[in-house]
Amino acid sequence: xxxxxxxxxxxxxxxxxxxxxxxxxxxxxxxxxxxxxxxxxxxxxxxxxxxxxxxxxxxxxxxxxxxxxxxxxxxxxxxxxxxxxxxxxxxxxxxxxxxxxxxxxxxxxxxxxxxxxxxxxxxxxxxxxxxxxxxxxxxxxxxxxxxxxxxxxxxxx
Amino acid sequence: xxxxxxxxxxxxxxxxxxxxxxxxxxxxxxxxxxxxxxxxxxxxxxxxxxxxxxxxxxxxxxxxxxxxxxxxxxxxxxxxxxxxxxxxxxxxxxxxxxxxxxxxxxxxxxxxxxxxxxxxxxxxxxxxxxxxxxxxxxxxxxxxxxxxxxxxxxxxxxxxxxx
Numbered sequence: 001x002x003x004x005x006x007x008x009x010x011x012x013x014x015x016x017x018x019x020x021x022x023x024x025x026x027x028x029x030x031x032x033x034x035x036x037x038x039x040x041x042x043x044x045x046x047x048x049x050x051x052x053x054x055x056x057x058x059x060x061x062x063x064x065x066x067x068x069x070x071x072x073x074x075x076x077x078x079x080x081x082x083x084x085x086x087x088x089x090x091x092x093x094x095x096x097x098x099x100x101x102x103x104x105x106x107x108x109x110x111x112x113x114x115x116x117x118x119x120x121x122x123x124x125x126x127x128x129x130x131x132x133x134x135x136x137x138x139x140x141x142x143x144x145x146x147x148x149x150x151x152x153x154x155x156x157x
Numbered sequence: 158x159x160x161x162x163x164x165x166x167x168x169x170x171x172x173x174x175x176x177x178x179x180x181x182x183x184x185x186x187x188x189x190x191x192x193x194x195x196x197x198x199x200x201x202x203x204x205x206x207x208x209x210x211x212x213x214x215x216x217x218x219x220x221x222x223x224x225x226x227x228x229x230x231x232x233x234x235x236x237x238x239x240x241x242x243x244x245x246x247x248x249x250x251x252x253x254x255x256x257x258x259x260x261x262x263x264x265x266x267x268x269x270x271x272x273x274x275x276x277x278x279x280x281x282x283x284x285x286x287x288x289x290x291x292x293x294x295x296x297x298x299x300x301x302x303x304x305x306x307x308x309x310x311x312x313x314x315x316x317x318x319x320x
Contacts, residue, residue: 024184025201027238029306043240043306045185045201082187084199084240145189145199 007127038090110141259293271302
């Protein structure tokens with residue numbers, strides 16, 4: 001696992017977009033799908049920058065800098081998550097045989113926890129990169145109104 | 158104040174529920190406050206009509222409501238989504254408009270234990286397919302809910318045909 005602070009040299013445009021009033025969020029009834037062993041009825045809002053079918057969303061171009069900095073890779077899916085004081089989303093893996101990276105959009109007391117006990121705190125412009133096979137869970141914040149992250153899954157070339 | 162239950166017929170209400178509650182392609186926009194900048198509240202909203210024109214691809218979905226309201230001139234329409242909270246949180250009293258003759262209609266999309274509170278103490282519960290219509294200069298306050306994941310209402314300000 002690798003944690004990189006101040007990941008994006010130009011972080012402000014992305015933060016302004018995702019934390020602003022004009023960015024569309026889409027409601028999901030739960031973070032994990034019904035039937036998942038860790039399913040909990042905790043809703044979240046998401047926004048897909050890159051869908052699993054390879055289709056890109058209207059704001060995909062905002063991801064280019066992050067993709068470039070992640071190195072020689074093939075992005076598989078990219079989405080933003082917005083949660084508001086829900087609790088622990090539940091352990092899961094995003095996909096198998098790939099790499100997961102999480103970019104934290106705001107500083108809050110929410111965090112990402114891993115089954116080995118390690119925790120990565122939500123610090124603005126921090127990126128954590130880890131093997132997609134590592135089970136992890138997002139824990140929402142209690143010290144503010146929302147926690148926003150961007151989740152990347154990609155194959156290394 | 159007028160409270161009308163079963164405001165839309167079941168078919169129309171079903172279509173509306175699908176758009177606001179079931180479809181995954183309905184966009185919501187974050188607001189970091191509800192009444193005053195810097196307040197403790199937040200909500201997600203979606204403008205359907207503002208500044209004299211529809212502002213949403215989903216405007217057509219609310220036309221059945223507008224038809225029933227006998228609207229002379231529409232001022233604004235927005236959908237509000239309030240996330241479940243551990244305890245019901247009342248937002249502050251406010252008036253939607255300060256223009257004489259304007260009516261406010263709050264249309265409740267889903268059942269939940271949130272409500273609209275009026276300064277005289279009256280409380281209108283959030284019941285799906287209920288509309289409450291009142292003078293736009295009447296102070297009122299919305300709330301969150303604790304028994305559902307979200308509370309969704311439509312807020313419509315308009316001049317009625319008969320003024």
